[in-house]
Amino acid sequence: MLGHLSTELRPTLMRESREDAEHAIGADADSHPTADPTDAGSELQALMEALEAGKLKRVGKLLHRMHPAKVAGLLEALPPAERSQAWSMVETERAGRVLSFLHDEISTALAQELDLDDLIAAVHHLELDDLVDLIQALPAELGRHLVQATAGARREQLESMLAYPEDSAGGLMNADAIAVRADVKAGTVLRYLRLLDTLPPQTDTLMVVDRKGLYRGALRLSVLVTADLDTRVNAMMQADLAGIPVDTSALEVARQFQDLDLMSAPVVDTEGRLIGRITVDDVVDLIREDSDRAVMQMAGLDDEADMFAPVLVSSRRRAVWLGINLLTAFLAAWVIGRFQGTLEQIVALAVLMPIVASMGGIAGSQTLTLVIRGLALKQVQKGNVRVLLNREVGIAALNGILWALVVAVLAVAWFGDWGIGGVIAAAILLNLLCAALAGLAIPLVLERMGIDPALAGSVILTTVTDVVGFFAFLGLATVLLL
């Protein structure tokens, strides 16, 4: 009994506990569970050694002991050939769960390595939302086979869930909410629950509906179990927990879970009828995946791709990003090319020009990152863009002046030419101011155009700061120094 209990209650429970103890079966059992320090490194090592030695039975034993999430993690860390071998040693009844923890590309590949019958058996006990995710990742035909292999109510629910976009409340929900009426008593609800064998996983809340199936509120189990048996549901339920409309974006769902500290939430259709619930475990996955995607996207990578995909496949994927960046590099080179005459006469300019471009790029990416986050949190809006603009220009001016002076002093010390110092100072200040404007404007414009600023913002910004940086530096030098 921990601190939360008032001291009056302790004796009550202690006594009851002692009474019950007389009939206890092995109450003070031997071992108490604690988390074992997971040494993932040695597990991978052991697995690879067993695979190399061809001891597949040992592989099976090793995997058998682990949680499906850990099996998935290890499979992803294995090169393709070893991965297939290890995968063949995962029991069919656990394979479905393992698939649900894998990134799309890998789960698709491994699902296709199974016979169709085995695959159907493997996913038979999957929660519907996990099955929906898997089907959406698989080739269309294989997905259809899996749908056809389900039957009855599960088939119906599966088909209706597949109809919703993956990144909407409908795509996140499970149709397994337990619903009760507002006018029944706590005791009745409890008796009813005892008639059920088990509740669906992650059930912390019952949903309250009326005769027509309209959602009325949520009844937490933690409230139900502390209530008097005579209390009616409508006196205990949270009537202020709004139903999430089925077409709400996944992003908005995640925000609501985070803001309201929800563990599960009801999903309603356009008429307000309860059609399912979203549980926090799926929201946790969603947030993690979004964060993963954001970081990978910035390098032009696909977060669902296999780290060990064939070299040719990976090369082709990455080539696209390199090609896009080559375009911006050539644009910068073209600007420099306009000033070949100047560079021929003052070669020091060629030495210093990357500094101007680089400082602009760094400063601009700071503004860009800040604004992209502000947009995501809905904290950058019409009402405060002007204030933000003033601040960013102010910061750019201060840092511009500071670093312009520093670089100018270093340049003069290096090349002994006051003219070059003046020109580079002016160019840096100018580029930092442009970088602030671009860092603010680019995400706003992209968002209005419906393009994710996190995806394209950084390339466009670099193009701007490179072009402006080279043009300002070499242009000013041409005008002032020649």
Added chain:
Amino acid sequence: MLGHLSTELRPTLMRESREDAEHAIGADADSHPTADPTDAGSELQALMEALEAGKLKRVGKLLHRMHPAKVAGLLEALPPAERSQAWSMVETERAGRVLSFLHDEISTALAQELDLDDLIAAVHHLELDDLVDLIQALPAELGRHLVQATAGARREQLESMLAYPEDSAGGLMNADAIAVRADVKAGTVLRYLRLLDTLPPQTDTLMVVDRKGLYRGALRLSVLVTADLDTRVNAMMQADLAGIPVDTSALEVARQFQDLDLMSAPVVDTEGRLIGRITVDDVVDLIREDSDRAVMQMAGLDDEADMFAPVLVSSRRRAVWLGINLLTAFLAAWVIGRFQGTLEQIVALAVLMPIVASMGGIAGSQTLTLVIRGLALKQVQKGNVRVLLNREVGIAALNGILWALVVAVLAVAWFGDWGIGGVIAAAILLNLLCAALAGLAIPLVLERMGIDPALAGSVILTTVTDVVGFFAFLGLATVLLL
């Protein structure tokens, strides 16, 4: 009643429901709640207009209607002066919750705007873990005042929680777990729970302990309510849900919650005694903050900083990052400076050299990002580094050859010089290969040194690809073309 119910059970509940309905009080009430489409934009607009017009009462009314999380979001979106005004209109009893949703810098500033008495009143009803976060963000002295203002068991718990590092299981936990004994019956537990007024927020699970307070297992409420009243706790509890040692890193805790789909989990001390529990809402916040921090860090920004901090303060913070990057830019410039003679003779090299550096930087950042994620997921390890190395070098070779040819053709077309084409092709291939090696080696070395690769990796990588790119291109040109 939704799909989950077997058809046999439906009539039972329907009947009970109807019986109870005879005594119902307004069961089929008027409105059913649905989420209102939150138009955050117009809310900020309305708030700013009211503030500008000096209508503080209206500000208070607007804020009063909103969830504390939304109030926090709007406060963060307001410039400092308007923010203080709006903050003064937040009711003291809601101010604590609002503080807990704010980023550190802002919550500290706003907490200090309150009189100490008001602040103490505001945080009086905060959950302990939120209070701990707040105290850790506040100046030490103010934090001490808040600790001293609590009393009794709350004070004791608070002090013990403050003793744990913020980013450990101890820092995440609340000491409000409800514990029961393994040998009592379900009916007894239920009777005991009814003696409590309410359970702590986010209670989905009771913890099972033995006489000595050692953790034995977890009893889900959803299992308790479906069990026969005579079933003993040890027959219903999950004995396989391990207690999380109090010194486990927050990152590891988040991973366990994600992998095991947990809603709450027990925390144990070194002897295995139950000392608290972690709830999923804190894990959600943690994951979100980690993701936020990762993205902000890459631009050298602090995720807890105020978007509207004074210009001078923000300038100083960002200047550090610009300064670090200036060092790497000067290093690159120094390399170019070694080849002034070459540049004077072939000015085309100055035009093309940024392309070589830029392609290396992009390709390297792809490998770097992949490896950093692999390390975070523990999927890059001794066992598979060699495989990864081979793959990355293979990809670099393929993309190196592809883009070397493309750039060479363009360079020859532009400058009509086969020598320059050959040199730039060789330099790009070389730089991409070095970029792959650096992208793999840098995070591995940083991690071994205990430095977060996500923080420093990208700057170091850019330095390498710039230096190698310029050196290879200009060096080869000097040797081959002069």
